[in-house]
Amino acid sequence: MNVKFIAVGRIKDSHYAAKVDTFVTRLQRFVKVGFHEIKETRPDKEANALCAALARENGYKFVLSEEGTLYTSVQFARRIETIARDLVFVIGGPEGLHEDVKAGADEILSLSPMTFVHEMAQVFVVEQVYRAFTIMHNGKYHK
């Protein structure tokens, strides 16, 4: 199984970047992990690049947005288990996501109804995907 994260803009903050690396390394115990960075540019150009990147993916496409579906961590693990396909997660940049990108999603996923920095969203989603795999494998990480 493959898990790919498509994100707009590189993480500039070294602390968030370090946490993403930590959880990616842990997640790699379970699955092959890929990262695809979309260059931060004008919103319409970003949207085009994201839509093109999404169109090339065969996995199940989660697009992150605060108005999406909320799950508990256990529900999210069960959801992933049910999908049973490669997974793609799209995280927008500082300006959020264009509606065209959301239209290309299989599912809009919300980590929280609260707005938070996109760099933290990357840490959060990688951590939750890792947590989901520990739940599926009855690991000791989840509480």
Next chain:
Amino acid sequence: MNVKFIAVGRIKDSHYAAKVDTFVTRLQRFVKVGFHEIKETRPDKEANALCAALARENGYKFVLSEEGTLYTSVQFARRIETIARDLVFVIGGPEGLHEDVKAGADEILSLSPMTFVHEMAQVFVVEQVYRAFTIMHNGKYHK
């Protein structure tokens, strides 16, 4: 106005600690910020220490738990504005929070229905409180 964070256990991860510091510094532009660390120990002892600490506070007490009330960032800012008192936020440790602590809350607040590491919860809540103040002051931070 004073905002106090009461948390179980010191943040051991330097990256999360750095992010908490960043947002505390920013939050201090708006309010006086206090931190009270409760020593990580046996769950019942932690609960007693937390209950005692809460009993000494006169502010409005938010206790963080994933099953609490979910707000958007704008709703949360309006909520704080309506409360118009000193604020206290309680963040549990790795083992979560005892029911007695929740019973001492004015409100159970959820950042997300998902479970995530308590150190990240500290970053998240400090960031949201800072964001709330920028919203109340029509600052440019919130999007």
